[in-house]
Amino acid sequence: MxxxxxxxxxxxxxxxxxxxxxxxxxxxxxxxxxxxxxxxxxxxxxxxxxxxxxxxxxxxxxxxxxxDKEELKLEKENIPLDIIFEDNDIVVINKPQGLVVHPAPGNYTGTLVNALLYHIDNLSTINGIIRPGIIHRIDKDTSGLLIIAKNDYSHKVLSNDLKNHKINREYIALCHGRLTQTNGTIDMPIGRDPRNRKKMAVTQVNSKNAITHFTVLKNFDNYSLLKLKLETGRTHQIRVHLSHINHPIVGDPLYSKISNEFGINKQMLHAFKIKFNHPRSKEMMTFYAPFPNEFKNIIKKIVKREYNDNKSKNNG
The missing domain is CATH 3.10.290.10 (RNA-binding S4 domain)
Known part of the structure; x- marks a missing residue:
């Protein structure tokens, strides 16, 4: 076999x-x-x-x-990539919503890794055949920036920097409700949800410390636009933390029980900024990724509606 x-x-x-x-x-x-x-x-x-x-x-x-019945072999696939930066050591990718980062048993196609194998000549080998070059991950329906290592030296340096919190990752999220604080920190441990293994949860069982810093960029009538900074990188961390404080991300199919008016079934969460030292030159590098069109359109709808509502009140 x-x-x-x-x-x-x-x-x-x-x-x-x-x-x-x-x-x-x-x-x-x-x-x-x-x-x-x-x-x-x-x-x-x-x-x-x-x-x-x-x-x-x-x-x-x-x-x-x-x-398995088949030998594991990943295929190169011509899936379009938004490459923000590339040199001999690293690639910075702006991942779209809907793209899984790496293959898993039973699903070896249609992922970012398949696209990387097609577009990038060299990738680090440290994480084995199904995760070449992958330093860190974001969820399938989270968009935004990822660093990819093109060689093992860069992979080791960046992984160590990630472990020591030297890589600054910032996100934008649209969540339900208005936050009363303009900024704050959510410091709550996260582990597998004991009632649903497909979910993570704030729990004391098999959990690890998780810290998310947030700033309110804009409060709307029923929503808040947040900037979030990760101090740790637990699975689904931002989604779990915001859901736990009763401000789940709009469209989150797993952690939000609040229906949304936009007809979306994917979380409005975007990794918009990443800041780190280049693994070889040690130069400080900062990259930004523009909002996905759907994200921008939803914000525009909310702003336009509130403008019209306020105009009607003033005229009344």
């Missing part, structure tokens, strides 16, 4: 049990199935078999072999 070999380098999400880490990294795997794979000895950490209770550490190399 052929098999699929997948490799992970543990980064920011260290400190979890091995079985939990695998289920976190690969949403297609239930925790019970991850435990079975560990028991079946198809998972190694730094070349050794470990118990499911092993606590993963930053820098651990985890290899996972998934039985």
């Amino acid at each position: 052929n098999s699929n070999k997948i490799e992970f380098i543990v980064g920011e999400d260290d400190g979890y049990r091995l079985d939990y880490y695998l289920s976190l990294e690969m949403n297609e795997l239930s925790r019970s199935y991850a435990q079975k794979l560990i028991k079946d000895k198809v998972v190694t950490v730094n070349g050794r078999y470990k118990k499911q209770s092993y606590i993963v550490n930053e820098g651990d190399i985890i290899e996972l072999v998934l039985p």
Whole structure:
């Protein structure tokens, strides 16, 4: 039987049990199935078999072999890319909504990685075959900036900078309701939702510290436009934190129970700014990504409606 070999380098999400880490990294795997794979000895950490209770550490190399009928092979796909910057070491991409960052078991096509393989000649090999060059991720329906490493040296430097909070990532989100504070910090631990494994939640169970800073850019009648800065990088962090304080992101299909008037089913969240030191030259680099058209159009609709409402009140 052929098999699929997948490799992970543990980064920011260290400190979890091995079985939990695998289920976190690969949403297609239930925790019970991850435990079975560990028991079946198809998972190694730094070349050794470990118990499911092993606590993963930053820098651990985890290899996972998934039985399959087909040999794992990623295809190059001519998917358009918005390349903001490129040199011999890095690429900065403005990812559109709807594009998954990397393949996962059972879904090896149509991702950013497939596009990178087509458009970029060299990518780092540290994260194995399904995540070449990937330093950090954003959700499928979150748009915005990502740094891609073209060689292993750059990957190691940038991963270390990310772990040490030296990469500044800022987002814009449109959320429900008006925030009373003009700025603040949400400091609440995040882990897998014990009631729904497809979701994350503010919880004390298998959680890690998570810190999000926010600034209100504009309050509308029923919405707020926020700028958010990540201090940590947990899965779904901004979406979970805003939902927990009862200001879920507009359109979020997973964390918002509030219907929206725009008919959208994807979160209005955009990674608009990234600031970091170039891995080789150490030059400070800052990049911005313009709002997606749908995001801009929704803001325009809200502004126009409020203008008309205020005009009617004044005329009345």
